[in-house]
Amino acid sequence: MAENKQTNLTYRDSGVDIDAGNYSVKLIKDSVKATYRPEVLGDLGGFGGLFALNSGKYKEPVLVSGTDGVGTKLRLAFMLDKHDTIGQDAVAMCVNDILVQGAEPLFFLDYLAVGKLDPQQVATVVKGVANACKESGCALIGGETAEMSGFYSDGEYDIAGFAVGAVDKSKIITGDKIKAGDVLVGIPSSGVHSNGYSLVRKICFEVKGFDGSEKFDELGGKTLGEELLTPTRLYPSVCLPLIEKYDIHGMVHVTGGGFYENISRILPEGTGVSVNADAWEMPAIFKLLQQWGNVDWHEMYRVFNMGIGMILLVSSEDAKSIQADLAAKGEKSYIIGEVVEGNQTVEVKGGVFNE
Known part of the structure; x- marks a missing residue:
């Protein structure tokens, strides 16, 4: 009776390339670190991002958070194979939302889900995120890149973000002061x-x-x-x-x-x-x-x-x-x-x- 030899399967065989993920992190590391504010503790790669709030700047600090994505604008990025601007969209949709309540954006985290991980594509998208964070004055202190083989088509991805800001309680912009004549x-x-x-x-x-x-x-x-x-x-x-x-x-x-x-x-x-x-x-x-x-x-x-x-x-x-x-x-x-x-x-x- 012939011996039944079974192939040793790896995670890569299922469509997830850990090495590609590690390489993408290497490509974005400098861009991410360029966004750091003095309040950022630790380095890229931890299980969570650490941010020490400057309590001396606020009398009664209130944290303001917002999360959003880019929506179907992503379809244009796929169609035109242009991925250097979409990261700014993700940041802007979040930091602009918390801004209207008077909050200064402090830090941002991104979530990027891909079908097949292309390190250069990921780096292009995340560099857009990092540049937008730097322009907004907030630190990119963490994120997640998920390779979801069979869920997204190759070359396609989704991106969302989460921003946290701070404002003094007495300075929150609520709209309550709005009056006729404004x-x-x-x-x-x-x-x-x-x-x-x-x-x-x-x-x-x-x-x-x-x-x-x-x-x-x-x-x-x-x-x-x-x-x-x-x-x-x-x-x-x-x-x-x-x-x-x-x-x-x-x-x-x-x-x-x-x-x-x-x-x-x-x-x-x-x-x-x-x-x-x-x-x-x-x-x-x-x-x-x-x-x-x-x-x-x-x-x-x-x-x-x-x-x-x-x-x-x-x-x-x-x-x-x-x-x-x-x-x-x-x-x-x-x-x-x-x-x-x-x-x-x-x-x-x-x-x-x-x-």
Whole structure:
């Protein structure tokens, strides 16, 4: 009777390459360490990231946390095989969210799940995360790269992040101070950011049949793919000095839900907001998306940021000083509306709504 010889299986045979994982860590180590703040303890590779809160900086420190992903914008990264910007999207969606409550981002952790681990691809994505953390002033103190063979297709991945910030309890921005007569200071977005991409993909790649390589005069020489992969803007370095200096009554990160959902969620009872759509120049990409998809304008302002990524609700007096401070740093800003009496409703007027 012949001897039955069984092959010795390894983890690599099942689709998980431990050596590739170790190599990817080696490739990103310098980028990660470049984000460290003085409060970071230990080194990359521990079971948990350590961060010693500077208690002398806060009287009553409150930790503010947020988590998010990039959504279906990832499909464009796969389609165009461009992975150097998507990490910034993951960071921005988290740090911008905790910023609006007055928090300084302290540290960030990322989670990256892949089908087959490509160390160079992982390094490209995580370097984008690290660069965005450094620009936001927060440390990248940990993360996880999971190789999930058979779950994601080769070359595809998902990324999510988790940010923690701190603010003094007395300085938390809740929206409670918002009152009729306040004005809205809008700070421009860098483009579509990371929301509405299911609709973007429907319009561009199903309805119009584009492949991302198309060029349009309105986009200033960028291909459609380059425009759509422009990373979400990071607002901490712009807004933290304003939070320190002024009495900010409310802040809005314009993400999924656009103007209608995001502004209304911070309004106290008895107030509403009137937005003047003529106050800023709408980026060309939004006009093109509306035309290509024949999307109702109300729907556009309900889904996209339309060129305004961050909104500060402040007194009219402070608004003038805030705009002057921003202009001195080369930052554009616009008075895009006012707070009125109402029932936590948002109305968008002007521009296309009058056509």
